[in-house]
Amino acid sequence: MAEINSDSHSTARVTTLAALPSVDVLLNQKEVLHWQSEYGQSLVVKAIRQVLEQLRAQFGAGQLYPAQLELPALVAAIDKQLQQLSSPRMQQVINLGGTVLHTNLGRALLPEQAIDAVVQAMRFPVNLEYDIDSGQRGDRDNLVLEQLCALTGAEAATIVNNNAAAVFLLLNTLAFRQQVVVSRGELVEIGGSFRIPDIMSRAGVRLREVGTTNRTHAFDYERAINARTALLMRVHCSNYAIQGFTKTVPLNELVSLGAAHDVATAVDLGSGTLINMADYGLPDEPTVQQSIEQGAQVVSFSGDKLLGGPQAGLIVGSHEQIQAIKDNPLKRMLRVGKMTLAALEAVLALYQQPELLAKRLPTLRLLTRPVAEIRAAALYWQPIFQRWVGTDFAVRDEAMYSQIGSGALPVDSLPSHGLCLSYQGAGRGNQAVRQLVERLRRLPTPVVGRVHRQALYLDFRCLSAAEADLLKQNLNQNN
Numbered sequence: 351m352a353e354i355n356s357d358s359h360s361t362a363r364v365t366t367l368a369a370l371p372s373v374d375v376l377l378n379q380k381e382v383l384h385w386q387s388e389y390g391q392s393l394v395v396k397a398i399r400q401v402l403e404q405l406r407a408q409f410g411a412g413q414l415y416p417a418q419l420e421l422p423a424l425v426a427a428i429d430k431q432l433q434q435l436s437s438p439r440m441q442q443v444i445n446l447g448g449t450v451l452h453t454n455l456g457r458a459l460l461p462e463q464a465i466d467a468v469v470q471a472m473r474f475p476v477n478l479e480y481d482i483d484s485g486q487r488g489d490r491d492n493l494v495l496e497q498l499c500a501l502t503g504a505e506a507a508t509i510v511n512n513n514a515a516a517v518f519l520l521l522n523t524l525a526f527r528q529q530v531v532v533s534r535g536e537l538v539e540i541g542g543s544f545r546i547p548d549i550m551s552r553a554g555v556r557l558r559e560v561g562t563t564n565r566t567h568a569f570d571y572e573r574a575i576n577a578r579t580a581l582l583m584r585v586h587c588s589n590y591a592i593q594g595f596t597k598t599v600p601l602n603e604l605v606s607l608g609a610a611h612d613v614a615t616a617v618d619l620g621s622g623t624l625i626n627m628a629d630y631g632l633p634d635e636p637t638v639q640q641s642i643e644q645g646a647q648v649v650s651f652s653g654d655k656l657l658g659g660p661q662a663g664l665i666v667g668s669h670e671q672i673q674a675i676k677d678n679p680l681k682r683m684l685r686v687g688k689m690t691l692a693a694l695e696a697v698l699a700l701y702q703q704p705e706l707l708a709k710r711l712p713t714l715r716l717l718t719r720p721v722a723e724i725r726a727a728a729l730y731w732q733p734i735f736q737r738w739v740g741t742d743f744a745v746r747d748e749a750m751y752s753q754i755g756s757g758a759l760p761v762d763s764l765p766s767h768g769l770c771l772s773y774q775g776a777g778r779g780n781q782a783v784r785q786l787v788e789r790l791r792r793l794p795t796p797v798v799g800r801v802h803r804q805a806l807y808l809d810f811r812c813l814s815a816a817e818a819d820l821l822k823q824n825l826n827q828n829n
């Protein structure tokens with residue numbers, strides 16, 4: 351045993367590490383021997399070393415107690431360390447923050463059809479770039495080409511890693527060392543690192559800003575066009591709105607203006623929906639079809655925003671421009687893998703059965719979830735959360751607004767319902783709320799809510815039945 355202070359009551363510290371067992375001794379404990387067949391010897395040794403290191407550090411800080419050096423305690427510490435070492439860093443979380451498409455939480459949830467398709471593509475060889483009809487080498491874009499053209503009305507399409515890559519690639523292809531004309535009202539920043547002016551300079555194109563923040567006229571574009579102009583560009587204001595005394599040039603006019611000078615028009619739609627949102631009682635958003643119909647030669651949008659699919663950048667448009675983009679050597683760097691294409695194909699297939707879309711596509715299902723149903727969920731969870739937080743917090747059900755998220759339709763929010771947890775105890779409410787947020791985050795399945803004015807809000811729009819079971823287990827374990 352370790353030597354301890356002479357008066358060996360519970361607070362006595364260990365005064366020498368002489369009794370610290372060796373790696374070999376620990377490795378030969380019965381349980382530890384058993385773990386070696388499950389985790390492999392090297393990971394077990396690593397866990398043991400880390401446990402011993404922690405104990406030495408605690409000893410150094412004068413914070414090591416005799417009980418920690420007893421074999422059962424050491425074995426338990428090794429077990430915990432092994433579990434930590436072998437558990438994935440990417441974890442399921444429960445989204446009660448009320449944002450349906452949250453970039454930090456992975457954006458769109460995929461439909462079962464897409465999940466099955468991805469699993470299949472991971473498990474077996476597939477015809478990713480193999481044309482089964484001819485036996486020749488194929489093009490991976492062709493897997494979704496027909497569907498995309500049919501859905502958008504475009505002549506051609508190509509897929510890259512995300513919409514940021516799509517914008518970069520289309521600029522670099524169609525306007526390298528030339529000018530691109532963009533309205534000052536559309537020089538968007540999306541989440542810090544994606545800023546249209548920065549992307550333009552990195553893509554090797556010169557930005558020609560025209561108009562003012564709130565008003566840009568056709569003559570502004572017209573005056574800017576010169577021999578070095580390669581492209582007119584429209585960027586959808588995804589995450590902000592300019593209201594009041596405003597003027598933008600309708601896309602069809604912009605396209606005509608460009609055409610008169612033999613200059614193509616590109617649109618970065620951002621969220622890019624394929625459906626008429628108003629049909630579902632949702633805030634209106636320009637569709638990809640409309641942009642194509644109005645004559646844009648190139649339209650780019652995200653796969654994992656309103657489309658409800660995997661992370662991807664979809665570029666649709668005319669043969670000439672899309673072919674040029676596909677021929678850019680950078681396309682090879684930005685192309686997507688088979689898992690993405692498998693998921694995307696399955697998601698696009700759901701759009702061919704529009705009547706069933708709101709049931710099958712999780713993003714649309716969540717966005718259109720009836721408030722009455724969300725409210726019923728909130729009422730159901732109210733007593734459960736009240737019990738879980740205790741009397742320091744009042745838990746009340748409340749009408750609230752969900753966000754669509756991911757830069758989609760920022761100014762529009764969806765009527766929803768949830769719980770408001772507000773501090774009732776003495777002392778600083780701020781800190782109590784922060785601790786509550788942390789307690790939710792430290793659950794085996796972390797729960798993410800939204801803090802607003804010293805209260806925690808839980809929106810039940812995004813809680814599925816399967817997640818509800820899991821949440822209940824989490825709260826029961828952590829009472």
Ligand SMILES: *Cc1c(COP(=O)(O)O)cnc(C)c1O
Pocket residue numbers: 512513514515517538540544585586587588589618619620621651652653654662663756757758
């Ligand atoms: C979201 C967005 C992007 C970036 O798309 P990612 O898929 O996140 O790369 C670019 N432009 C606009 C207008 C957007 O809304």
